[in-house]
Amino acid sequence: MGLKNKLFLGTFVHSKALDELEYLHNAAVCVDMSGTIVAVEVECDELRARETVLPRLGWEVAEVEVVEAKEGQFFFPGFIDTHLHASQYPNIGIFGKSTLLDWLNTYTFPLEASLSDPVKARQVYTRVIRKTLSHGTTCAAYYATIDVPSTNLLTDLCLSHGQRALVGRVCMDQLSPDYYRDASADASLAATRASIAHILRADPTMSLVKPIITPRFAPACSLPLMRQLGALARETSLPIQTHISENKSEIALVKDLFPPSATGAADDSYASVYDAAGLLTDKTVLAHAVHLTEAEADLVSARRAKVSHCPCSNSAITSGAARVRWLLDKGITCGLGTDMSGGYSPSVLETARQAALVSRHVVMGANGLAPGEEREKLSVEEVLFLATRGGAEVVGLEGRVGGFEVGMEWDAQLVGLGMIGEGGEVEGEEDEGGDVDVFGWESWPDRVAKWLYNGDDRNTKKVWVKGRLVHQRK
Structure with a gap:
């Protein structure tokens, strides 16, 4: 270029x-x-x-x-932001005292729905691309909205500004407001295919922008939808991005919505629900992973799925402190995500420093756990690795960028x-x-x-x- x-x-x-x-x-x-x-x-x-x-x-x-x-x-x-919501950028710093599920309904869904307005979408997406580039982010894994034209616009803007990106149209067909959800699993799949087709027309070799299959998170997706998206991932060999075990109330909701009798999974854990739907692959990016159990971490590791650590967001909306050393010890590849607008900053450098600080809270005893060992601390070298080479591996760019x-x-x-x-x-x-x-x-x-x-x-x-x-x- x-x-x-x-x-x-x-x-x-x-x-x-x-x-x-x-x-x-x-x-x-x-x-x-x-x-x-x-x-x-x-x-x-x-x-x-x-x-x-x-x-x-x-x-x-x-x-x-x-x-x-x-x-x-x-x-x-360049920094690699492995998890952020381009559509939520105007809301950075706005989360009050809310936790995840309240925050989604109060702040997030209304803003995302409003970006069906192409003028507003261009304004927001142009700004988030310019802002992240100004902070040294050369590659971003973006969530857009459920709107296909808006998602396509984000792709076009990434290309015109020269930012490397993974762009995902958000899929959600349940447990969201009537004004902001897919009409059905089939409609969600069709819209996802349309956004993928646009990206492949815009960048046929995917040298700069790649499509990424994006079920928002299990509570917002019916089992038929998740299974269809898992089949789409197998068909296309495209990456997947979603959320997992961010908040304890969310985890309880997943257990209620997806019993093993319905999913065919070995148990009612969050990771097993994704696995049963074909969404836990070596190209899956799981944001947060704050409250994974031992068995879930072992399953994520066995499937070679990756984790995007989002320390700013996890602290801001009171989700918890992810145990990154424990994940790394399990052989799970980790990168960093700003997770705007749960996170308050577009800077991966800020996210790296917060990753270092949160690791010290794990040592002091976070998540109701007993104080951890000193080795739980992440060093300067380690968080900068997560911000570059680690992130590259999370988004499938290892060997191409990051060094x-x-x-x-x-x-x-x-x-x-x-x-x-x-x-x-x-x-x-x-x-x-x-x-x-x-x-x-x-x-x-x-x-x-x-x-x-x-x-x-x-x-x-x-x-x-x-x-x-x-x-x-x-």
């Missing part, structure tokens, strides 16, 4: 493993016109790159765009920190580093920790998706 081959110079930071960040200083990364990384060279300044690396690639020096990180800046992989390696695509952000001069003032632009002050004596791991705990969109200077510049801070 880029018009030129590109040479990036400076410091590159990315995850090598769950608990390891790699720092490549004075390095060069070459990205071709397709947006693919074709060379990574350490100890390579611009002169060496021009004299040795570019000729080796057969690139004409004059035709290469050069982007060099300044002092205090570094390149970091700086040859063959991967250049989904990246240029991060700038505030360098403090001898007079105690920020050198350069006034908001260069936002709330992140670097005095010069910090190690690079300490700089990254300061960014994690204090950073915001002021630190995100530029953002690229597949080699295309899609955001630049003015």
Whole structure:
């Protein structure tokens, strides 16, 4: 998608493993016109790159765009938001004292239903795409609404703005207001097929936008609908996204609605209901997973389904504290989700810091559990892994994005920190580093920790998706 081959110079930071960040200083990364990384060279300044690396690639020096990180800046992989509701963006921060089911009826369903108005939908979707890009989110797993034209519009806007996305039309045919539900399971399936067809027409190779089958959550879907969506997933090999075990009242409702005698499941657990309907697969993204039982976690692991951890939302609407270390120990792949508007921020960086803090609440004794072990804490390195490589695996993009390696695509952000001069003032632009002050004596791991705990969109200077510049801070 880029018009030129590109040479990036400076410091590159990315995850090598769950608990390891790699720092490549004075390095060069070459990205071709397709947006693919074709060379990574350490100890390579611009002169060496021009004299040795570019000729080796057969690139004409004059035709290469050069982007060099300044002092205090570094390149970091783009964030991957594995769970958010594009249609709920106007409601971020509006949840009062409500819990999940009340919040849906009071705030969420009326807003989503209103986006059948194409003018309003364009306004909301354009803003959420621009806002998430400005926070370094290069890929988002979006829930739209039940409305097909509105869902199609979200797809078109993602493509025009250059954001990588999974876009799902929401399926729900019960336990929601009459004004906002599918007429039947068959109608829901037909509408879902229509939205999938639109996405495949808009991006036939799914190089940027992919359809994702989206049953809202079990209480809002009849058993026939869930079974039809499970069959659709098998037919198309498309991913699935839904919610699981977010709130204790929701879990009790699932037990009442879907007894094993009706589902044919081994038990009445939330995970077993999805499994019986064919919705628990290695391409399933399960948001929340706060209150999974041991048996459910084992089933999720056996099916190789993935979990989107949404710490901001889980705290904001009082759902609970997910035990991420326990999930990881079970072999369950995890990423991070902002879950707007249950979550209050469009920032995956904010979500990562909250993931670190919530893990400390688990240690102190959350969810009515006894205090956990110190190893339950998530480190800076671990939450940044979840925000990038972990998220990539959750949405089926492992090996394509989330790191700086040859063959991967250049989904990246240029991060700038505030360098403090001898007079105690920020050198350069006034908001260069936002709330992140670097005095010069910090190690690079300490700089990254300061960014994690204090950073915001002021630190995100530029953002690229597949080699295309899609955001630049003015």
